[in-house]
Amino acid sequence: MSAIKIDGKAYAERLRGHVAQAVKALPAQPGLAVVLVGEDPASQVYVRSKAKFTVETGMRSIEHKLPADISEDALVSLVRDLNADPEVDGILVQLPLPKGLNSDRVIEEIHPDKDVDGLTEASAGRLSLGKKGLRPCTPTGCVMLAKDTLGDLSGKHCVVLGRSILVGKPAALLFLEQNCTVTIAHSRTKDLASVCREADILVPAVGRPQMVQAEWIKPGACVIDVGINRVPSQRFEGKTRLVGDVDYKPARDVAGSITPVPGGVGPMTIACLLRNTVIAACHRRGWDVPSILDF
Numbered sequence: 001m002s003a004i005k006i007d008g009k010a011y012a013e014r015l016r017g018h019v020a021q022a023v024k025a026l027p028a029q030p031g032l033a034v035v036l037v038g039e040d041p042a043s044q045v046y047v048r049s050k051a052k053f054t055v056e057t058g059m060r061s062i063e064h065k066l067p068a069d070i071s072e073d074a075l076v077s078l079v080r081d082l083n084a085d086p087e088v089d090g091i092l093v094q095l096p097l098p099k100g101l102n103s104d105r106v107i108e109e110i111h112p113d114k115d116v117d118g119l120t121e122a123s124a125g126r127l128s129l130g131k132k133g134l135r136p137c138t139p140t141g142c143v144m145l146a147k148d149t150l151g152d153l154s155g156k157h158c159v160v161l162g163r164s165i166l167v168g169k170p171a172a173l174l175f176l177e178q179n180c181t182v183t184i185a186h187s188r189t190k191d192l193a194s195v196c197r198e199a200d201i202l203v204p205a206v207g208r209p210q211m212v213q214a215e216w217i218k219p220g221a222c223v224i225d226v227g228i229n230r231v232p233s234q235r236f237e238g239k240t241r242l243v244g245d246v247d248y249k250p251a252r253d254v255a256g257s258i259t260p261v262p263g264g265v266g267p268m269t270i271a272c273l274l275r276n277t278v279i280a281a282c283h284r285r286g287w288d289v290p291s292i293l294d295f
């Protein structure tokens with residue numbers, strides 16, 4: 001039996017359609033500011049597609065591209081200007097920042113009401129306390145795909161592999177919010193294979209190409225592969241290709257459902273960012289959040 005392929009690309013397209021519909025019904029156009037520091041090629045690709053989809057869904061995209069040698073104070077002062085700008089509803093500072101810039105300090109400057117990445121202390125605190133707030137995009141995308149595939153997640157055992165601030169830790173909290181029984185595994189976990197094999201929902205977010213083997217997967221489990229790893233292509237010399245943290249082909253024979261890479265969680269991250277921008281705009285400007293954005 002081959003696993004159901006969870007089509008994150010199609011789900012993300014649908015979600016962007018809902019965002020566009022929501023935006024049309026608003027009294028004014030939300031704006032998303034993206035700050036890119038330096039010339040990292042992967043970051044440039046992401047920022048370009050964020051801007052493209054922001055415009056496609058009817059919102060305003062405000063892009064700030066800054067040289068890698070910008071001072072931390074200048075960057076902080078840009079974030080403060082964006083906080084004060086009434087036309088800006090969401091602020092995203094693309095990570096990682098070039099060496100020498102303290103990303104903690106810069107992120108902490110973002111006003112929590114505009115924190116569409118969900119990375120400030122205020123947003124993280126609200127998530128961990130179960131209060132309303134902006135939730136991190138990639139973990140939200142993971143929950144959406146799992147719910148779309150499995151329905152109610154109550155009582156399911158979810159194993160999150162990785163505990164980063166951007167992905168693993170918030171993913172664990174969001175699956176907990178769905179009443180899952182959650183295990184967080186990481187580099188010090190003993191016998192990863194057996195821990196993973198307990199999972200009804202397995203969420204690898206480690207950044208190690210094809211680390212998760214078919215034998216680590218409980219037959220029938222739902223696998224949400226967050227990893228995005230660029231490796232040399234075997235077919236074309238000098239070219240690269242994207243692979244996840246899961247050894248996809250053999251895993252397909254064991255899992256009940258699985259996200260591909262590319263075309264899985266990646267596109268969901270951007271769609272959730274757009275959704276967060278609408279939610280932020282509604283909260284800030286005193287509008288009701290359109291119910292079409294519920295999931």
Ligand SMILES: NC(=O)C1=CN([C@@H]2O[C@H](COP(=O)(O)OP(=O)(O)OC[C@H]3O[C@@H](n4cnc5c(N)ncnc54)[C@H](OP(=O)(O)O)[C@@H]3O)[C@@H](O)[C@H]2O)C=CC1
Pocket residue numbers: 138161162163164165166167168185186187188192205206207208226227228229265266267269
């Ligand atoms: N699809 C998307 O939209 C996104 C994808 N990503 C991708 O997700 C992956 C993870 O990203 P991110 O969380 O930022 O990465 P980090 O490097 O910040 O975190 C990796 C986590 O994996 C754990 N880990 C590393 N090696 C092992 C190992 N051998 N065994 C067990 N655990 C291990 C680390 O454990 P410890 O804490 O103990 O060191 C850490 O908690 C990357 O491939 C990244 O590209 C990231 C963001 C968005």
Ligand SMILES: Nc1nc(=O)c2c([nH]1)NC[C@@H]1CN(c3ccc(C(=O)N[C@@H](CCC(=O)O)C(=O)O)cc3)C=[N+]21
Pocket residue numbers: 045046092093094095096117137138228242261262263264265266267269270
């Ligand atoms: N402040 C901040 N917030 C982030 O959310 C953030 C960040 N910094 N830095 C980098 C990571 C990574 N990330 C991705 C977004 C989209 C895809 C994506 O769309 N991937 C496509 C493929 C894209 C390709 O072909 O390269 C897919 O998986 O199908 C991947 C990864 C967001 N991140």
